[in-house]
Amino acid sequence: MAAIAESPRDRLTEAAQEIFAERGYAAASVRDICKRAAVNVAAVNYYFGDKERLYVEAVKAAHSCISDEPPMPEWSPGTPPWDRLRDFIRVMVTRMVRETNPHATHLIMREMAQPTAACIEVVRDYIRPSAEVLRGILKELCPQCDDEESYLLGFSIMGQVLIYKQSRPVIRLLMGQEAFDALEVERIARHIYEFSRGGIERRQAGGRA
Amino acid sequence: MAAIAESPRDRLTEAAQEIFAERGYAAASVRDICKRAAVNVAAVNYYFGDKERLYVEAVKAAHSCISDEPPMPEWSPGTPPWDRLRDFIRVMVTRMVRETNPHATHLIMREMAQPTAACIEVVRDYIRPSAEVLRGILKELCPQCDDEESYLLGFSIMGQVLIYKQSRPVIRLLMGQEAFDALEVERIARHIYEFSRGGIERRQAGGRA
Amino acid sequence: MAAIAESPRDRLTEAAQEIFAERGYAAASVRDICKRAAVNVAAVNYYFGDKERLYVEAVKAAHSCISDEPPMPEWSPGTPPWDRLRDFIRVMVTRMVRETNPHATHLIMREMAQPTAACIEVVRDYIRPSAEVLRGILKELCPQCDDEESYLLGFSIMGQVLIYKQSRPVIRLLMGQEAFDALEVERIARHIYEFSRGGIERRQAGGRA
């Protein structure tokens, strides 16, 4: 998106996303954010009152940006749960890995690892809805799962997805730059789907072989 | 574990681990670290030359501390790969979740998500060795895997483990405090093992059903 | 007295009196004054051009307010000078001590101790007229006084009066809250009159005993 001439307020939120994502809350300076947004230093105080409230706005903007694109498909009532799981994983991997708005994802990851005041809102507005979608699918695949089990299944799936965002630098170092660059979204998504399908089916089959 | 009278240098490294882990690099102040270590402000400069070099030392100390405890078992030559995988996962989950030296793990996680100068060394000395152990096991379980596939399998396993450290606050918010507290290391480790075994076996069985 | 809906300009002057009196010129903020006056921030600039010119207007308004109430009596031609002196002192003490419009007196006192651009006008319009009244009385009581002497007498009288305004916090601390509260305007005025009468009569009697 990032048009060149939005309103000062929007430019500020966007610049804040970038700089907070790059440097973290403490290391990001209001002055630098304003410079990148091409507004006066006092604008932060004027629009948001505070560095902290600017941060919260930036995080909110980031998660709204992430949640929108790509959107979760609206499945027709009869869509088989395995298909929905495959779609879900593909959307999530795309959101994490794709190089559009890398600042937004980065900011959210920071917030998840190092929660601040904004975390509660992010979880409530962004993460929980997705989590509920996933749990809905899982409940259908494993009807007899209790709450804890379905959470563990969900974390196993999301863990596989998130590692590509949260530990990306490490992954690049481990695989080497070339192999890392060769990784495609579709490849990752298909792998996670197949792997997870195996895990779920094994659970349904009754555990140890 | 935090003896009262170590050498000033060690006290400094330890205090640095704690404060860097709690607040991050930028928000941590040299003065506070020195205060907690009960040394003079100039000591950081004297012993390490720099805030940044103190940070690197703290990260190194953290990963040396974390790699030791609990140690990876030394398997006898004939140990079946599934058993070694189960052990590997249990050790990793324990290292991530258990609340001994939480500062050390926290610091390492920060470094993985937000690589600084210390990252290369952390990967080389701490992460790659573990990664090689895991890939060794996987190569044995899936002899015909190419490099990319074995990496993807490894990431699927480690992703499931790491999410409990890197997204812990979110997990707690999602499950609720009580359910979160009820989660036990053994439970998590067994789940990840079974889930991953299903994933690996499905791959070996030839993919889509 | 503080009607709810005057003209914006008047509301501004009034709010300025209060806030300048409470905090002093530098510590008073144009924003706060505007907030209390319920007008836009730009109103100060619009109506007065400047924070400083608003201050001058506030001081003028304060002294015009203070000079009126209570008014100096209009003595009939034959009123004995001692009676006029007693009245004069009572009016002055009342103006200083009484708790009506405390902002106005406070502002004037500030201006006397810490002269700004407004001081010359305050002296010309408010202080000198009163001073002339007093000197007229004193000239009558001590006809052979030269200028310096009559000034010294005037300062001795006004000094006794002003201390109750300018050093009020100290007086309260010295006497204690209770004794301070028990002090009545009439009591103070009578004391100053009697004390001053003694001083003046002694001078007329020829000084040292």
Place this chain on the structure above:
Amino acid sequence: MAAIAESPRDRLTEAAQEIFAERGYAAASVRDICKRAAVNVAAVNYYFGDKERLYVEAVKAAHSCISDEPPMPEWSPGTPPWDRLRDFIRVMVTRMVRETNPHATHLIMREMAQPTAACIEVVRDYIRPSAEVLRGILKELCPQCDDEESYLLGFSIMGQVLIYKQSRPVIRLLMGQEAFDALEVERIARHIYEFSRGGIERRQAGGRA
């Protein structure tokens, strides 16, 4: 006193006295104080922690400077009370009017008119001792005075003295520059003594003539 090269801390206290006296607390800037003291901006934080605590120190230094010079004479046991009153007044007028350390007196006057956290200490350490000396003299001159009366007498005397400090700008405007410059400390002190003696003696003689 004001040597050219004292310790940074002392230079700071002295510069603070001057600038706080000239501009008041809010309008005085830490930067300007440091510039005048020829120290770094951070020195205020280092030595005093705070602008406010620097202010308190400056006020304390001011009153200690004032109280020392000129000192109150140490009267021999038999000194007649009138002589002691004359000395007391002369010392007080000298402290107020003399042009040594004008900053110190100015600062104290500000504090008396606009009390801050420092006021209580100033009253306790500086003002009350002097007030007790004066009340001791007055009790001897008017043995039958109750507390309130002796306070009123004391305020009448101190009011005459303080007006030359607190309202100096107004006095200069009223008398004109020349007459103001011609006023000598001795002249003022003698006048206040004679005037006050008349006031006290009249009271002892039984009030109205």
Place this chain on the structure above:
DNA sequence: AATGAATGAGCCTTCATTCAT
């Protein structure tokens, strides 16, 4: 006539760092 958006200067404070001892 009157305003809300936006500004640049300056505020106090804290920071990592160094120097003389």
Place this chain on the structure above:
DNA sequence: GATGAATGAAGGCTCATTCAT
């Protein structure tokens, strides 16, 4: 070998003010 005094740079924030409307 180790320290306390002192520094310069930069931090977030608030201020009086202006400009387009």
